[in-house]
Amino acid sequence: MLSSEEKLVERCLQGDDSAWEGIVNAYTRRVYNLGYRYTGRTDEAEDLTQEIFIKIYQNLKSYRSEAGSFQNWILKVGRNLIIDRYRQTRRFQQSAGSEEMETMNLSDEKTPSPHRIVEQSESARYLREALQKLSPELKEAIILRDLEGMAYQEIAGLLSIPEGTVKSRINRARLELARLLSKRRAQMGVLV
């Protein structure tokens, strides 16, 4: 028996535009947040979300329900595209610097958008900045585990790496973030 997701995909493949709208509606938030957590920028996250959905639309036929859930497939497509794009442009390293520019531009806004309200949270801002300092592998692992809330097994399947490697990466990422936090505390003398 087909799940509701599979039915949506089936209808979409038959040319039902409303089914495609249902898919976009259901996963835009998730994909957008994935992009935002990788890049730390709202404008880049929006661009990435569009590109990811274009890719999904073009490759919808290649989805096989036996290989896993539709959500995992979407996340896999999204993750691969994000990694490819940033490997090509080498912007992972530049993101932290460019974020400063974004913050400066945003200070000109007359009314804060919902994004800005969220970013005003000190811990969220710290975490976003700290994530940009991690290597792509560690960042990817911690995003999937602690921000996306995925299980180790799911992450291993998604990244096509052994579960032990996933655990090791997550531990290293957490240690690095903890050390950054400790360093920040020592510098600023305030609790995050």
Added chain:
Amino acid sequence: MSCPDVEERLSEYLERALPAEEMARVAEHLHACSKCSSLLEDMRTIVLSCKSYPMLEPDVDLLERILLRTSGRPRTRTLREIIDQYFLRPMLTRRFAAGAALAVLFLGLLTVLARPHMTTIATFLSPREMIHKMDRGVQGLYAEGLRAYNKKNEWQAQFTFFKNNVFHKLGFWAEQLDVPVQTNGKQKSGEPRQRQEKAPSQKSSLLLLPA
């Protein structure tokens, strides 16, 4: 257990995913090592921050852009969005607020000023009076219609009289100008001979009178 060994297991210790024996050994080390216990606390803070990290809401326009770039079909709007787009958003503007405030002010002033004449106004606006007024209005309209109809007949009669008069005059002038009246290509009997021989002028020959 050394510090690097504990660091290696810290994440799993935090998640209580280690075997019981290892959990006890790590706990023992943490009890003795302030550096590692501090690291564990920082790690706990990080994990909790991640868990409470809020999900951002994407812009509604993003959804629209995605659909336009893929299926090419615009987003289906809900009734609430339609109301918001066509009614609430245009209404919730400074200009509208200023207009509404002025309207309220005007109505307030009007109420204050009209209070002494409230009985008269109430009588004026009573349903009975309104129906009476409407009845009178309809009757007036009917009378006006009748008057206009009569007027139309009068104008029509005047026009017919004028038209007949003009044609009569034209016939009279044509006779005076000595234009032969053509009736089936023959001249009228009783016309003088000299007049028959005289060639009519080009101008007058064009004038054909009704038989």
